[in-house]
Amino acid sequence: MSAKEYRTARSAHGGLLLVEGVPDVAFGDRAMIRDHRNRQRNGQVIRSAVQEVLIQVYEGTDDLDLERTWIRFLDQPLEISLSPELQGRVFNGIGQARDGRPPIVSPVRRNVNGAAINPAARTYPRKFIQTGISSIDGLNALVRGQKLPIFSGSGLPHNRLAAQIVRQARLVDEESSFAIVFAAMGVSHADARFFEEEFAASGVLANVVMFINLADDPPVERLALPRVALTAAEYLAFDMDRHVLVVLTDMTHYAEALREVATAKGDVPSRKGYPGYLYSDLAEIYERSGRIRDRHGSITLLPVVSMPSDDITHPIPDLTGYITEGQIVLSRELHNRGIYPPVHILPSLSRLMKDGIGRDDTREDHPRVASQLYALYARALETRNLASIVGADELSDRDCRYLSFADAFEARFINQGEEEDRSIIETLNLAWDLLSLFPKEALTRVNETDLAKYHHSGANG
Amino acid sequence: MSDHPERGTIRAINGPIITIRLPGVRIGEQVRVGHLGLIGEAIALQGDEAVIQAYESTEGVRPGEPAAGLGWPLSVELGPGLIGGIFDGVQRPLQEICESAGDHIPRGLTPPALNREKLWHFVPDPTLRLGSLLTAGTHLGSVQESARIEHRILLPPDHQGELLELAPEGDYRLEDPIGRLRSADGRSHKLKLFQRWPVRTPRPYRQRHPSAEPLITGQRIMDTFFPMAKGGKAAVPGPFGAGKTVVQHQIARWSNADVVIFVGCGERGNELVDVLETFPQLQDPHTGRSLMERTLLIANTSNMPVVAREASIYVGITIAEYYRDQGYDVVMLADSTSRWAEALREVSGRLGQMPVEDGYPAYLASRLAAVYERAGQIETLSGMRGSVSLIGTVSPPGGDFSEPVTAHTKEIIQTFWALSKELADARHYPAIDWVSSFSDHIAVAAEWWKREVGSNWAQRRAKALALLARDAELSRIVNLVGPEALSDAQRWELESALLIKEALLQQSALDPIDTFSSPEKQYLLLKMVLLIYQGGADLIELGVPVQELMELPLLARARRAKQRFSSTETEQLRELNEEIIQAFEEVRMEYAKFKEHRQ
Ligand SMILES: Nc1ncnc2c1ncn2[C@@H]1O[C@H](COP(=O)(O)OP(=O)(O)O)[C@@H](O)[C@H]1O
Numbered sequence A: 001m002s003a004k005e006y007r008t009a010r011s012a013h014g015g016l017l018l019v020e021g022v023p024d025v026a027f028g029d030r031a032m033i034r035d036h037r038n039r040q041r042n043g044q045v046i047r048s049a050v051q052e053v054l055i056q057v058y059e060g061t062d063d064l065d066l067e068r069t070w071i072r073f074l075d076q077p078l079e080i081s082l083s084p085e086l087q088g089r090v091f092n093g094i095g096q097a098r099d100g101r102p103p104i105v106s107p108v109r110r111n112v113n114g115a116a117i118n119p120a121a122r123t124y125p126r127k128f129i130q131t132g133i134s135s136i137d138g139l140n141a142l143v144r145g146q147k148l149p150i151f152s153g154s155g156l157p158h159n160r161l162a163a164q165i166v167r168q169a170r171l172v173d174e175e176s177s178f179a180i181v182f183a184a185m186g187v188s189h190a191d192a193r194f195f196e197e198e199f200a201a202s203g204v205l206a207n208v209v210m211f212i213n214l215a216d217d218p219p220v221e222r223l224a225l226p227r228v229a230l231t232a233a234e235y236l237a238f239d240m241d242r243h244v245l246v247v248l249t250d251m252t253h254y255a256e257a258l259r260e261v262a263t264a265k266g267d268v269p270s271r272k273g274y275p276g277y278l279y280s281d282l283a284e285i286y287e288r289s290g291r292i293r294d295r296h297g298s299i300t301l302l303p304v305v306s307m308p309s310d311d312i313t314h315p316i317p318d319l320t321g322y323i324t325e326g327q328i329v330l331s332r333e334l335h336n337r338g339i340y341p342p343v344h345i346l347p348s349l350s351r352l353m354k355d356g357i358g359r360d361d362t363r364e365d366h367p368r369v370a371s372q373l374y375a376l377y378a379r380a381l382e383t384r385n386l387a388s389i390v391g392a393d394e395l396s397d398r399d400c401r402y403l404s405f406a407d408a409f410e411a412r413f414i415n416q417g418e419e420e421d422r423s424i425i426e427t428l429n430l431a432w433d434l435l436s437l438f439p440k441e442a443l444t445r446v447n448e449t450d451l452a453k454y455h456h457s458g459a460n461g
Numbered sequence B: 001m002s003d004h005p006e007r008g009t010i011r012a013i014n015g016p017i018i019t020i021r022l023p024g025v026r027i028g029e030q031v032r033v034g035h036l037g038l039i040g041e042a043i044a045l046q047g048d049e050a051v052i053q054a055y056e057s058t059e060g061v062r063p064g065e066p067a068a069g070l071g072w073p074l075s076v077e078l079g080p081g082l083i084g085g086i087f088d089g090v091q092r093p094l095q096e097i098c099e100s101a102g103d104h105i106p107r108g109l110t111p112p113a114l115n116r117e118k119l120w121h122f123v124p125d126p127t128l129r130l131g132s133l134l135t136a137g138t139h140l141g142s143v144q145e146s147a148r149i150e151h152r153i154l155l156p157p158d159h160q161g162e163l164l165e166l167a168p169e170g171d172y173r174l175e176d177p178i179g180r181l182r183s184a185d186g187r188s189h190k191l192k193l194f195q196r197w198p199v200r201t202p203r204p205y206r207q208r209h210p211s212a213e214p215l216i217t218g219q220r221i222m223d224t225f226f227p228m229a230k231g232g233k234a235a236v237p238g239p240f241g242a243g244k245t246v247v248q249h250q251i252a253r254w255s256n257a258d259v260v261i262f263v264g265c266g267e268r269g270n271e272l273v274d275v276l277e278t279f280p281q282l283q284d285p286h287t288g289r290s291l292m293e294r295t296l297l298i299a300n301t302s303n304m305p306v307v308a309r310e311a312s313i314y315v316g317i318t319i320a321e322y323y324r325d326q327g328y329d330v331v332m333l334a335d336s337t338s339r340w341a342e343a344l345r346e347v348s349g350r351l352g353q354m355p356v357e358d359g360y361p362a363y364l365a366s367r368l369a370a371v372y373e374r375a376g377q378i379e380t381l382s383g384m385r386g387s388v389s390l391i392g393t394v395s396p397p398g399g400d401f402s403e404p405v406t407a408h409t410k411e412i413i414q415t416f417w418a419l420s421k422e423l424a425d426a427r428h429y430p431a432i433d434w435v436s437s438f439s440d441h442i443a444v445a446a447e448w449w450k451r452e453v454g455s456n457w458a459q460r461r462a463k464a465l466a467l468l469a470r471d472a473e474l475s476r477i478v479n480l481v482g483p484e485a486l487s488d489a490q491r492w493e494l495e496s497a498l499l500i501k502e503a504l505l506q507q508s509a510l511d512p513i514d515t516f517s518s519p520e521k522q523y524l525l526l527k528m529v530l531l532i533y534q535g536g537a538d539l540i541e542l543g544v545p546v547q548e549l550m551e552l553p554l555l556a557r558a559r560r561a562k563q564r565f566s567s568t569e570t571e572q573l574r575e576l577n578e579e580i581i582q583a584f585e586e587v588r589m590e591y592a593k594f595k596e597h598r599q
């Protein structure tokens, strides 16, 4: 570490500090900035040239007086200390203690940027996680090591859903518990408190590592926060053999902070002012989930992404969907009708479900039941739409059956209590209650064995 | 490229872009930068400075660190040992790196792409005579690379001359000489089992041929409705989750290609793992061999450095051309070309080039066209036939097909498999939308189907498409005035279109039987749905109410047929078709009796 301080800042705006007359500073290195009130700020070099560097200041550049700003280069990248003591602790976006307790001391220090996992070192996630929520387990199952975001909107119960998943997630056939990494970017005090109380109430607080950047904390810090949190998660998963569930909320605030800095840097914008590298940047975060060959632990990622104006084509949810292994989409319409969790079934998807369900993992009919429910519900929604145009009286008996299916499906299958923890078998049995509203011939996505075994023939069959 | 012993120094680092001072460096030259020895490529010269795009993360690099030109452009190693492997965007062997360096990819590593220790059994071409004059591309001998692939060792395209020596049959390492050649200038050249080729230069061939037959993918909507020709260019655009990657994986699994190259360009790591873990267990339905014996992977996942993403497509296509030159039909799958285009955009943005649309540089369209142009059916330098079929996915932001990459790609390709969010949302897979998809290869395909499968392919295909078009039209009416407004005949048309969708177009990649459909099976299923349509239409003409037809149990049986009968159980499908004819005949008779009775 160099003790020399430079007082050669030439400009400061938008969280960026341009400093001249500096030695050759490594790209990505940390810097300490001391302002005129002798307060320390943390920075990182994001462009380096002979004699000149650009520093991103995590606490922001507000009210810096360039004449009285001293910069010191630490000759090291942004790192955090790692030890099992992380659990139960609360940190800020760059890994400093936020709970008034002493910093973690450990010989294990890692660069928060990590290095890309070699695809040849990965192993495919296949283990079904039961969340106890029918719309997820039955239709969009989560698998250990998956990255599955919740696409939401302001005022929708994404936090309650995320908390319910964290509370109920478990494997079907194993005694299992998850270590939890909770990463909050730009969330309100109320939301942060909600999660803390949730963790406390369910008695998992000692298993949680929290990284918190609140809505009134400096936005630039949000750029480091998910990286810091995932470095901790990787340590727990791949050094300590834990299965880690990471909640990242809210990635929209992260991306907004990225846009802010990109704009200040003068990067060429692509859609809606977000820089062209938003995709790669998000991927660097999301792709840190998964499983690695010959390692016991895993990282399952549950990012929350609020869709600005409920628009799923907005660059943040859009690029997220291109990277993650599916998405759980929440619907304002269902929410307004009092359905919880308001999972919008059609656009929701779990890409890894196929390998986590079926005979060896849940039940043999599961994949076909899911496909059949999707087909029926899609058709039912079309019919509902038709009914709203031409009137229900115009519909055939067959169409009316679809309408009553849609209602029952929403009221009984999607809708459930916030404390209700349904086993996957309960979920599948419930599915058959609904499928049995149709005669066997109408169910061509399940096979004849399924029908014989599970269809409540009789009245309709 | 020049040799320039001068060492340069780094002047500035801006993400993946490094500015260096290095006299004599040329555009396109490989450069080693920094104490870590990161590899990059010179992409622009500005005064006495050169701009380098680095294939690896530049974190920790400082101004003042050294830089040196390597004297050659980005090249790949071509020889036995490619098949079954996984390489990164600049052809570093990921399996070996994993064994030597662990779970994460360290920087500054440059292991050779191909294993130098492994012995390959070389059998020289018995027709070659010492002293004879060999032209570029001459077959020198062969190595059995995998149980499926006979690797033909060819004289590199930039070599010709008198054969001075040729090794006898035996086991050789890649670096062992297997022959000697004297070129026209009198110099003698060692011949080896492998060669190098610069990736941005297409490998030469004798001439192009028009595509002569379809690439059979085993996917009904593709083969039967929107076929692609061997040597063709195809695109699969679609929003996230619509099924682009599954389409490509299905082609990688089931198409009748000799060699498959899958380039994971800026996509998920787990999708490559999926291939690595499942392909060795799967059988190529055309040869019965393990799929991994014909497959190789290029991986630049979304979290790997952006610049190597741009390179990965060229690395893939060069390897594809190399197997083409051995007389093989090669399929190259690029998932996703949008990420490749974004890598271009990223670099051009950092160079301060003027963006034209959505931040993309003006040369986007020409670069895209040049890449796709490397596909084709050709006659090799030694007179064999070979082909490269290139299939790229496109990931339009927000699913909007009017964005630049989709729009330009559409101008270039010959087969367009457009994926629809609506279909995917309803779990209609593959979500290939029959309205906006197209193929320029119908005539070539029709010829082939007629010759190989059955005489009525073109007519039946047209008939089914016409029914689907009617469906769209009638559905619009229903949405305006309700289903009651339709006649029985029209309702039967709707019902038949639904049958086409469910019994024919929908094909689950996850179903062990339905995942692959032989051309014969496709043809019989197509026949089946049309038989039902026609049978029903005739009865309605006679006055049978549509309601009665909709309750026929054979409709459910028809819908299950695709999953019930495998590609080889064509006899059972024929029987089913016979039963369908029978069943309609029975209804007709019964109805006739009923009418007689009433009169
Ligand atoms: N032919 C198919 N059969 C069954 N499922 C499919 C098929 N095509 C797509 N899917 C489903 O859709 C999901 C998304 O497909 P994918 O190809 O990954 O989409 P994209 O690459 O367009 O984002 C898959 O994980 C799978 O569940």
Ligand SMILES: [Mg+2]
Binding pocket: B244, B245, B246, B267, B335
């Ligand atoms: Mg994909």
